[in-house]
Amino acid sequence: MSPNKQFILLGPPGSGKGTQAKFLAAKLRVPHISTGEIFRDHISRQTDLGKEVDNILKQGLLVSDDITNKIVADRLNQADAVPGFVLDGYPRNLVQAAFLNESTMNVQALDLELSDDEAVKRISRRWTCSVCGAIYHLDFKPPQNSGICDIDNTPLSQRSDQAENIVRDRLVIYHKQTEPLLAYYKREGRLIVIDGTPPIPQVTENINKVLQI
Numbered sequence: 001m002s003p004n005k006q007f008i009l010l011g012p013p014g015s016g017k018g019t020q021a022k023f024l025a026a027k028l029r030v031p032h033i034s035t036g037e038i039f040r041d042h043i044s045r046q047t048d049l050g051k052e053v054d055n056i057l058k059q060g061l062l063v064s065d066d067i068t069n070k071i072v073a074d075r076l077n078q079a080d081a082v083p084g085f086v087l088d089g090y091p092r093n094l095v096q097a098a099f100l101n102e103s104t105m106n107v108q109a110l111d112l113e114l115s116d117d118e119a120v121k122r123i124s125r126r127w128t129c130s131v132c133g134a135i136y137h138l139d140f141k142p143p144q145n146s147g148i149c150d151i152d153n154t155p156l157s158q159r160s161d162q163a164e165n166i167v168r169d170r171l172v173i174y175h176k177q178t179e180p181l182l183a184y185y186k187r188e189g190r191l192i193v194i195d196g197t198p199p200i201p202q203v204t205e206n207i208n209k210v211l212q213i
Protein backbone atom coordinates (compact mmCIF):
# COMPACT_ATOMS: atom_id res chain seq x y z
CA MET A 1 0.00 0.00 0.00
CA SER A 2 1.40 3.35 -0.98
CA PRO A 3 1.73 5.41 2.20
CA ASN A 4 1.20 8.76 0.49
CA LYS A 5 -2.35 7.99 -0.60
CA GLN A 6 -3.88 7.46 2.83
CA PHE A 7 -5.52 10.63 4.03
CA ILE A 8 -7.87 11.66 6.78
CA LEU A 9 -9.66 14.99 6.73
CA LEU A 10 -10.13 16.75 10.04
CA GLY A 11 -11.89 20.04 10.68
CA PRO A 12 -15.16 21.27 12.14
CA PRO A 13 -18.58 20.60 10.61
CA GLY A 14 -18.95 22.91 7.61
CA SER A 15 -15.21 23.43 7.07
CA GLY A 16 -15.43 21.76 3.65
CA LYS A 17 -14.23 18.23 4.41
CA GLY A 18 -16.80 16.59 2.15
CA THR A 19 -16.25 19.14 -0.60
CA GLN A 20 -12.46 18.80 -0.61
CA ALA A 21 -12.42 15.04 0.08
CA LYS A 22 -14.27 14.43 -3.19
CA PHE A 23 -11.70 16.45 -5.18
CA LEU A 24 -8.74 14.86 -3.44
CA ALA A 25 -10.05 11.31 -3.83
CA ALA A 26 -10.77 11.87 -7.53
CA LYS A 27 -7.31 13.32 -8.07
CA LEU A 28 -5.60 10.43 -6.28
CA ARG A 29 -8.01 7.84 -7.77
CA VAL A 30 -8.80 6.39 -4.38
CA PRO A 31 -12.21 6.06 -2.69
CA HIS A 32 -13.74 8.89 -0.69
CA ILE A 33 -15.01 7.31 2.51
CA SER A 34 -17.34 9.49 4.57
CA THR A 35 -18.71 7.89 7.72
CA GLY A 36 -21.48 10.52 7.76
CA GLU A 37 -22.49 9.55 4.20
CA ILE A 38 -22.42 5.85 5.09
CA PHE A 39 -24.74 6.47 8.05
CA ARG A 40 -27.06 8.69 6.00
CA ASP A 41 -27.24 6.01 3.30
CA HIS A 42 -28.28 3.42 5.91
CA ILE A 43 -30.88 5.84 7.28
CA SER A 44 -32.40 6.48 3.85
CA ARG A 45 -32.53 2.72 3.16
CA GLN A 46 -34.05 2.13 6.64
CA THR A 47 -31.62 -0.69 7.43
CA ASP A 48 -31.31 -1.92 11.04
CA LEU A 49 -28.20 0.20 11.41
CA GLY A 50 -29.99 3.16 9.86
CA LYS A 51 -32.85 2.85 12.36
CA GLU A 52 -30.35 2.61 15.20
CA VAL A 53 -28.37 5.72 14.28
CA ASP A 54 -31.11 7.97 12.85
CA ASN A 55 -31.84 9.81 16.09
CA ILE A 56 -28.17 10.09 16.99
CA LEU A 57 -27.42 11.92 13.72
CA LYS A 58 -30.53 14.11 14.05
CA GLN A 59 -29.29 15.27 17.45
CA GLY A 60 -25.75 15.82 16.18
CA LEU A 61 -24.29 13.30 18.63
CA LEU A 62 -21.56 10.81 17.80
CA VAL A 63 -22.41 7.23 16.89
CA SER A 64 -20.69 4.71 19.21
CA ASP A 65 -17.06 3.88 18.53
CA ASP A 66 -17.84 0.15 18.22
CA ILE A 67 -20.31 0.67 15.40
CA THR A 68 -18.22 3.31 13.65
CA ASN A 69 -14.92 1.44 13.88
CA LYS A 70 -16.48 -1.72 12.48
CA ILE A 71 -17.97 0.15 9.52
CA VAL A 72 -14.64 1.76 8.72
CA ALA A 73 -12.68 -1.48 9.11
CA ASP A 74 -15.08 -3.28 6.75
CA ARG A 75 -14.84 -0.46 4.22
CA LEU A 76 -11.04 -0.25 4.35
CA ASN A 77 -10.87 -4.00 3.76
CA GLN A 78 -12.54 -3.65 0.38
CA ALA A 79 -10.25 -4.00 -2.62
CA ASP A 80 -10.64 -0.45 -3.91
CA ALA A 81 -9.23 0.97 -0.65
CA VAL A 82 -5.98 -1.01 -0.90
CA PRO A 83 -4.12 1.65 -2.94
CA GLY A 84 -5.29 4.38 -0.57
CA PHE A 85 -8.32 6.33 0.66
CA VAL A 86 -9.57 9.71 1.75
CA LEU A 87 -11.37 9.31 5.06
CA ASP A 88 -13.80 12.15 5.77
CA GLY A 89 -15.28 12.47 9.26
CA TYR A 90 -13.23 9.64 10.75
CA PRO A 91 -11.48 9.38 13.15
CA ARG A 92 -13.44 11.72 15.39
CA ASN A 93 -11.92 10.98 18.79
CA LEU A 94 -8.81 9.40 20.27
CA VAL A 95 -10.37 5.94 20.55
CA GLN A 96 -11.11 5.93 16.82
CA ALA A 97 -7.64 7.29 16.00
CA ALA A 98 -6.03 4.51 18.02
CA PHE A 99 -8.21 1.95 16.24
CA LEU A 100 -7.19 3.31 12.83
CA ASN A 101 -3.56 3.24 13.89
CA GLU A 102 -3.83 -0.51 14.46
CA SER A 103 -4.57 -1.15 10.78
CA THR A 104 -2.59 1.63 9.16
CA MET A 105 0.25 3.68 10.58
CA ASN A 106 0.80 5.85 7.52
CA VAL A 107 -2.17 8.16 7.34
CA GLN A 108 -1.57 11.81 6.65
CA ALA A 109 -3.98 14.16 8.41
CA LEU A 110 -5.28 17.31 6.71
CA ASP A 111 -6.94 19.79 9.04
CA LEU A 112 -9.30 22.31 7.42
CA GLU A 113 -9.55 25.29 9.76
CA LEU A 114 -12.67 27.44 9.98
CA SER A 115 -14.30 29.56 12.68
CA ASP A 116 -17.52 28.35 14.28
CA ASP A 117 -19.55 31.31 13.02
CA GLU A 118 -18.39 30.79 9.45
CA ALA A 119 -19.18 27.06 9.73
CA VAL A 120 -22.74 27.80 10.88
CA LYS A 121 -23.24 30.23 7.99
CA ARG A 122 -22.01 27.73 5.44
CA ILE A 123 -24.10 24.85 6.70
CA SER A 124 -27.32 26.88 6.78
CA ARG A 125 -27.03 27.50 3.01
CA ARG A 126 -25.91 23.94 2.12
CA TRP A 127 -28.07 21.67 -0.04
CA THR A 128 -27.05 18.13 -0.89
CA CYS A 129 -28.00 15.34 -3.25
CA SER A 130 -29.16 12.28 -1.34
CA VAL A 131 -28.40 10.04 -4.33
CA CYS A 132 -24.83 10.94 -5.37
CA GLY A 133 -23.74 12.94 -2.30
CA ALA A 134 -22.92 16.11 -4.27
CA ILE A 135 -22.65 19.15 -2.01
CA TYR A 136 -23.92 22.59 -3.02
CA HIS A 137 -24.07 26.02 -1.44
CA LEU A 138 -26.66 28.61 -2.46
CA ASP A 139 -24.03 31.37 -2.70
CA PHE A 140 -20.68 29.66 -3.18
CA LYS A 141 -21.51 26.57 -5.24
CA PRO A 142 -25.04 26.87 -6.57
CA PRO A 143 -26.45 24.08 -8.76
CA GLN A 144 -26.93 25.00 -12.44
CA ASN A 145 -30.70 24.54 -12.11
CA SER A 146 -32.17 25.73 -8.85
CA GLY A 147 -32.88 22.89 -6.42
CA ILE A 148 -31.67 20.13 -8.78
CA CYS A 149 -28.44 18.09 -8.68
CA ASP A 150 -26.13 18.86 -11.65
CA ILE A 151 -25.01 15.26 -11.84
CA ASP A 152 -28.22 13.21 -11.72
CA ASN A 153 -31.13 15.71 -11.65
CA THR A 154 -32.24 14.58 -8.18
CA PRO A 155 -34.15 17.25 -6.20
CA LEU A 156 -31.73 18.59 -3.57
CA SER A 157 -32.46 18.35 0.14
CA GLN A 158 -31.13 19.67 3.42
CA ARG A 159 -29.75 17.39 6.12
CA SER A 160 -31.65 16.63 9.30
CA ASP A 161 -28.71 17.89 11.40
CA GLN A 162 -28.30 21.35 9.94
CA ALA A 163 -30.53 23.50 12.15
CA GLU A 164 -28.35 26.15 13.81
CA ASN A 165 -28.78 24.81 17.38
CA ILE A 166 -27.77 21.31 16.25
CA VAL A 167 -24.78 22.66 14.32
CA ARG A 168 -23.68 24.56 17.44
CA ASP A 169 -23.94 21.29 19.43
CA ARG A 170 -21.89 19.48 16.77
CA LEU A 171 -19.25 22.21 17.02
CA VAL A 172 -19.05 21.78 20.80
CA ILE A 173 -18.55 18.03 20.33
CA TYR A 174 -15.94 18.74 17.67
CA HIS A 175 -13.93 21.02 19.96
CA LYS A 176 -14.14 18.61 22.86
CA GLN A 177 -13.65 15.25 21.20
CA THR A 178 -12.12 15.73 17.74
CA GLU A 179 -9.83 18.72 18.21
CA PRO A 180 -7.46 16.76 20.50
CA LEU A 181 -6.62 14.69 17.41
CA LEU A 182 -4.80 17.71 15.98
CA ALA A 183 -2.21 17.53 18.77
CA TYR A 184 -2.08 13.75 18.39
CA TYR A 185 -1.24 13.85 14.66
CA LYS A 186 1.00 16.90 15.09
CA ARG A 187 3.08 15.04 17.66
CA GLU A 188 3.51 12.24 15.17
CA GLY A 189 4.55 14.68 12.42
CA ARG A 190 1.53 13.74 10.34
CA LEU A 191 -0.54 16.93 10.43
CA ILE A 192 -0.97 19.46 7.65
CA VAL A 193 -3.06 22.51 8.51
CA ILE A 194 -5.01 24.16 5.68
CA ASP A 195 -6.89 27.45 5.94
CA GLY A 196 -10.49 26.57 5.09
CA THR A 197 -11.68 30.17 4.66
CA PRO A 198 -10.74 30.97 1.02
CA PRO A 199 -13.11 30.08 -1.84
CA ILE A 200 -13.49 26.38 -2.70
CA PRO A 201 -11.10 26.30 -5.74
CA GLN A 202 -8.44 28.15 -3.75
CA VAL A 203 -8.58 25.65 -0.89
CA THR A 204 -8.32 22.81 -3.42
CA GLU A 205 -5.30 24.46 -5.01
CA ASN A 206 -3.65 24.97 -1.62
CA ILE A 207 -4.16 21.31 -0.73
CA ASN A 208 -2.75 20.15 -4.06
CA LYS A 209 0.21 22.47 -3.68
CA VAL A 210 1.13 21.33 -0.19
CA LEU A 211 0.74 17.66 -1.18
CA GLN A 212 2.61 18.26 -4.45
CA ILE A 213 -0.03 16.47 -6.50
Ligand code: AP5
Pocket residue numbers: 011012013014015016017018019020034035036037039056057060061062063064068088089090091092096122123125126127135136137138140141161170196197198199200201203
Ligand atom coordinates in the same frame (compact mmCIF):
# COMPACT_ATOMS: atom_id res chain seq x y z
P1 AP5 B 1 -20.48 14.20 8.81
O1 AP5 B 1 -21.30 13.90 7.64
O2 AP5 B 1 -19.07 13.76 8.86
O3 AP5 B 1 -20.62 15.75 9.11
P2 AP5 B 1 -19.55 16.81 9.71
O4 AP5 B 1 -18.20 16.34 10.02
O5 AP5 B 1 -20.29 17.41 10.84
O6 AP5 B 1 -19.30 17.76 8.54
P3 AP5 B 1 -20.27 18.32 7.50
O7 AP5 B 1 -20.61 17.25 6.49
O8 AP5 B 1 -21.44 19.04 8.13
O9 AP5 B 1 -19.38 19.46 6.85
P4 AP5 B 1 -18.10 19.36 5.92
O10 AP5 B 1 -16.88 19.73 6.69
O11 AP5 B 1 -18.08 18.06 5.16
O12 AP5 B 1 -18.39 20.57 4.93
P5 AP5 B 1 -19.03 20.59 3.46
O13 AP5 B 1 -18.04 20.14 2.44
O14 AP5 B 1 -20.38 19.92 3.47
O15 AP5 B 1 -21.16 13.56 10.14
C1 AP5 B 1 -22.55 13.66 10.36
C2 AP5 B 1 -22.93 12.87 11.59
O16 AP5 B 1 -22.63 11.46 11.40
C3 AP5 B 1 -22.20 13.22 12.89
O17 AP5 B 1 -22.79 14.32 13.55
C4 AP5 B 1 -22.34 11.90 13.68
O18 AP5 B 1 -23.63 11.78 14.20
C5 AP5 B 1 -22.16 10.85 12.59
N1 AP5 B 1 -20.76 10.48 12.41
C6 AP5 B 1 -20.01 10.67 11.28
N2 AP5 B 1 -18.76 10.21 11.46
C7 AP5 B 1 -18.70 9.73 12.72
C8 AP5 B 1 -17.66 9.17 13.50
N3 AP5 B 1 -16.42 9.00 12.99
N4 AP5 B 1 -17.94 8.79 14.77
C9 AP5 B 1 -19.17 8.94 15.29
N5 AP5 B 1 -20.20 9.50 14.61
C10 AP5 B 1 -19.97 9.90 13.33
O19 AP5 B 1 -19.23 22.17 3.27
C11 AP5 B 1 -20.21 22.88 4.00
C12 AP5 B 1 -20.90 23.91 3.08
O20 AP5 B 1 -19.98 24.94 2.76
C13 AP5 B 1 -21.38 23.36 1.72
O21 AP5 B 1 -22.56 24.00 1.36
C14 AP5 B 1 -20.23 23.70 0.76
O22 AP5 B 1 -20.69 23.85 -0.58
C15 AP5 B 1 -19.73 25.00 1.34
N6 AP5 B 1 -18.27 25.19 1.23
C16 AP5 B 1 -17.31 24.23 1.35
N7 AP5 B 1 -16.08 24.79 1.24
C17 AP5 B 1 -16.30 26.13 1.04
C18 AP5 B 1 -15.43 27.24 0.85
N8 AP5 B 1 -14.09 27.09 0.82
N9 AP5 B 1 -15.98 28.46 0.68
C19 AP5 B 1 -17.33 28.63 0.68
N10 AP5 B 1 -18.21 27.60 0.86
C20 AP5 B 1 -17.70 26.37 1.03
Ligand code: ZN
Pocket residue numbers: 129130131132133134149150151152153154
Ligand atom coordinates in the same frame (compact mmCIF):
# COMPACT_ATOMS: atom_id res chain seq x y z
ZN1 ZN C 1 -26.73 13.93 -7.36
